[in-house]
Amino acid sequence: MWYIDFMDTDEERGSERPRLTTKGIATRQKIVQAAADLLCHRGIAGVCLEDIQKAANVGASQVYHYFSSKQELVQAAIDLQIQLILEGQQPFLIDLRSFEALEAWGRILVAMQKNGQNPLGLVLTSMASELSGSDPQVRLKISEGFDRWENHVREGLTKMGEQGILREEADPQKLALAMMSAIQGGLLLSQARGDTKPLEVAFETVLRHIQSFQV
Amino acid sequence: MWYIDFMDTDEERGSERPRLTTKGIATRQKIVQAAADLLCHRGIAGVCLEDIQKAANVGASQVYHYFSSKQELVQAAIDLQIQLILEGQQPFLIDLRSFEALEAWGRILVAMQKNGQNPLGLVLTSMASELSGSDPQVRLKISEGFDRWENHVREGLTKMGEQGILREEADPQKLALAMMSAIQGGLLLSQARGDTKPLEVAFETVLRHIQSFQV
């Protein structure tokens, strides 16, 4: 309406993505990382682009050179953060085939939360704050990351069932869901109180419950 | 700086609260209720005063006649919501002395979440979104409400221990914490998926764990 410069259709814009140079890739990454970090600490609504620009040492034009909107940047940041969250739990998360592995995994989670720069917080914060309102795209992304997380747990428990470590009555689906709930609730309370105890207790409780199905 | 009309100190303003008439009380309440309802659904950051004004059918001047800032209104709304949350769990929450009572309480929680207008959501949403950033006052209020909630649970479990329903090894403090984590995580996931299953499973799991301490 007010801007007269070139306007192209969505299709064109979609396929016309400028190819990034090495420097461009680095800048883009710098922006995404800064965004992810801020988002993690202050939530989506609590972060403005100017903050991100300052943190990444770039100008507004750079942000809009690499992303078409704040929403797109946020999505990229969430992608990164989910990746970090899942990677941070390796190799235990991908190999949950024994009670020892479960315990080790729990220790990793607590350590991650304890480590100040809790990447876990993002999932919580973003998820909860954007859940009911605003952006369905973001919600979907987080939900997907979450499912991946839960799937690892369910697969691990399923294998434990198949290998005869758990009794047949054990329902991996339910147990995985209970575990994820415990983790999320534990993280929420831990973050609220600035103390990892809730996460530890919540995790331990579900772990004990799973152990009660031990053959 | 730009406004030349009367300026008074915080002390004066604090003690100079206008006395409300019957009508005034009603209007104030209407505003708080509308705010609480919106906050519950869209989170603190997701609600602007104009929305609240429309929902309550009042003008901006009325809002600022009864509250000195958005923050103050939000706090009043949270107070109301916490009260509703705790009241909604009566009489079971205050009388958790048996496994039957625990089960009935769980059913109430699920029903509250199912009931669309989930007052439970507020705690989550507000808590998580305000956790890291912004308003420490709001955070404190929510944290207090939360503690009251948890205290009821702990007291109930303690009584069950004293009455010999639970074995001595049962640690009411830990069990209460695990229960609260499960509830919060369950609510979070339930809200994310639009399905109360996570809450049900999470609650049931901790309940089974508590039952494992049965004499």
Next chain:
DNA sequence: TACATTATGTAGTAGACACTACATTTCAAT
């Protein structure tokens, strides 16, 4: 080297929103 494309800097614009000044109406107490 020439040139097209990418990367970055500067300086804005429009809109959303919290909050305000001031005028008018309603109402309760004397």
Next chain:
DNA sequence: ATTGAAATGTAGTGTCTACTACATAATGTA
């Protein structure tokens, strides 16, 4: 009935912020 305070209406103001236009610098490629 009078009057002072409370309740409500109208019409803003300034700030924050997402986003943009346009100019310049850097860079890969022929």
